[in-house]
Amino acid sequence: MKKLALISMLMVFAASAAFAQPDFDKVEVKVHPVAGSVxxxxxxxxxxxxxxxDDGVFLIDDQYAPLTEKIVAAxxxxxxxxxxxxxxxxxxxxxTGGNENFGKMGTMIYGHDNVRTQMAKAEYTQTPPFITFGEDMSFHINGDKVYVFKTPDAHTNGDVYVLFENTNTIHTxxxxxxxxxPYIDTTNGGSFLGTIKAYDLLIELSDADTKIVPGHGVISNVADVRSFRDMLLVIRDRVQSSIDDGQTLEQIQAAGLTKEYDERWDSGRRIGSAKALLESAYMDMKP
Ligand SMILES: [Zn+2]
Structure with missing residues (x-):
């Protein structure tokens, strides 16, 4: 009985650690200009x-429900x-945590079909998008064309890029x-090799002036994405040759295949760690 209780407690910890929630009272919402009115x-x-x-405010993502008031104020x-x-x-x-609040305010919420179906499968309690689409959709608003389209399965199976044509901006x-x-959420359809394909696509869509807004972090340019993609190509090839040599996942994770990159990129936590990245690469390439 005791053991069971401990296990379920650990599972709760594991689930909450995956998306560890910050102290919302202390969070400050900061505005960063990107380009034009983005x-x-x-x-x-x-x-x-x-x-x-003039046509209204268009948002991409909405963080956590307790932050909605601060987000609206910003x-x-x-x-x-x-x-x-x-x-x-x-x-x-x-x-997606703010969806319920924004929905109540009358905001129309959109997402790829898989966002809605996968949220149900994963038993998320957040409100899913009301309107879903299979491949792409365009918004002709505020003097720009905003093109929203599915990427190859990468971080999850429902990822989209949002491209602002006139302002040459892409939110990824x-x-x-x-x-x-990169964090590859393989339990929700993410893919290491798909992530590389999604970077190839991002590079193809961008020129030297494109402003690339990441899901987490700071505005980048195509050269930043290219070197990030190239790092994944090196890691991919190393994992492939280790698999060809008959190594197990545990051996691959212990072999230091990412060591020259770890200081800059290894989060040391579940999301964004070298260990998790190697596991996702192994899962895509194992025999
Ligand atoms: Zn995510």
Missing amino acids: YYLEGAGGNIGVFIG IRTLSDEPIRFLINTHMHPDH GDVYRTTSY
Whole structure:
């Protein structure tokens, strides 16, 4: 009995550690300009994209429910127009936690079909997007075309990029981050090799002036993404040759295959660690 209780306690810890919630009272929501009338908000959780104009406010992701008031206050420093549209770049609670609150305010919430189905499968308690789509959709608002489209399965199976044509800006959701190694959520359909394909696509879509807003971290350019992608190619090849040599996952994780990159990119936690990255690579390439 005692042992069972301990195990279930550990499981609760593991589940909450995956998306460890910050002390919301202390979180400050900061506005960062990106280009034209596109901004991003930094608070706790994924970077929120904000696009303002006469047609209304368009948002990308909404962090956690207890932060909605602070997020709305930050938006109100930019625009008094109604918050009409909200895209969920993927299912994770640090990007969808505000859905319920924004839904009640009348905001229309969109996401890929898999965001909704995978949130149900994973038994998330957050409100899923109301409107879902299979491949892509476009918003013709505020003097720009905002193109939202599915990437190869990468961080999850429901990832989208959001591209602002006139301002040459792309919000990547968590497919790309500058805070750690990519986190590949394999339990929710993410893929290491798909992540490389998604970076190839991002590079193809970008020119030297494109502003790339990551799910976590700071604005990047295509050269940053290219070197991040190239690092994954090196890691991919090393994992492949270890698999060819008959090594197990445990041996691969102990072999120091990422060592020259670890100081910069290994989060040391479950999300964004070298260990988790190698596991996701192994799962995609194992015989
Ligand atoms: Zn995520």
